[in-house]
Amino acid sequence: MADKLSAQHNPKQNHLLAVLPEDVLMRLAPQLELVPMRLGDVIYEYAEQLQHVYFPTTAIVSLHYVMENGASAEIAGVGNEGIVGISLFMGGNTTPSLATVYTGGFGYRLKARHLMEEFNRTGPLMRLLLRYTQALMTQMSQTAVCNRHHSVEQQLCRWLLLTLDKLPSNELTMTQELIASMLGVRREGITEAAGNLQRAALISYRRGHITVLDRSGLESRTCECYDVVKKEFYRLLSDTGTAKQFPN
Template identity: 45%
Template sequence: MSHLHFPLTAIVSWIRILANGDATQVAMTGKEGVVGIYLLMGAAHTHNRGVVQKAGTALRLRISVVLGSFNQGNPVQQLFLRYTRTLLTQIAQGSVCHRHHALEQQLCSMLLLMLDRQEGDSISLTHEAIANLLGVRREGVTQAAKRLMNDGILNYTRGRITVLNRAALERRACECQSVIRDEERRLLTTV
């Protein structure tokens, strides 16, 4: 890669693919971050793959231009380092979440993370795509989504999820989404 991408309205999932082809989302980047942060750390490549989950706009800057400011140790560098800290929190929290929280809680947290990175209450994702992102079976996602629909928290029609009651979704989510959100707010809004 020769460019960094700064999503404005797009959402990009960082997917980790195993040797057997299985894959799981390890992080998500939207308007709060940058795709390609590893390039600023001197890496030429990554084992993760960026997959656009929500099409939209992004700024694209040549890495050589960004490195010029980054290497001066100024506020630009500090901002990228703060974002990297939030990214590490997201990856670590996701790892703990997959090990210790129920699928329904993980689903709620993932939906909230997506909502935090976009405008509006609707998300375009199929149950199959969600299952791939969470590294679980599609049937489990379908059952969890059905419970949330039956409780009036969301509506799902043909790959489109509409959150009807965000407060209830937050109550059903594990603490992981709020840990990630609070860390992003603490580190990225106090610039």
């Protein structure tokens, strides 16, 4: 079974791993462990000491803050374009956020010490991860601005587009309740916004399944935040080849 899974998956399905020089990837490859990342899995908890980093391939992980009253909101999503666990190489080693899987799939897990051994060579991996971190910080800051200043419908369009950028298809398995939790808004707001998009024939929503019917239409209804994030990923990562899912 393990051999069959390995044949279906490859570390280069993650865009950061795919653009590493072959000698760097060869050093890391024996330590990369293919792991299932199931919907709802907690990758790490608040203030947890990081033992691993994750390179998603077909899964998507939500980074979000949880308030004392249990309310939460997503600050960023990480899919096959990135890495989960940036606090490790940024020097903090723990994180104030929670990381959970919201689109199930697979990814590669790497022990913290193996990542840091390669990072501390101050070579291609270090430069790539620092660029990615800057792009991720742009996504985080833009999410905060968007949640404060833009309508629920605009936020939903932004979230759908950023999620689609991390998937091979135009379909998502996601309940309105979960999306509301991601965006930190009331479920009724998501129901109304999704209804508007469905009546405009931009999406089809049925029993927790969302199909995007008109991507360009979504792009016309979203705020500038999606474009800001997309352009920053492209600016920072275009010369590495990892920005191909963010066309300029």
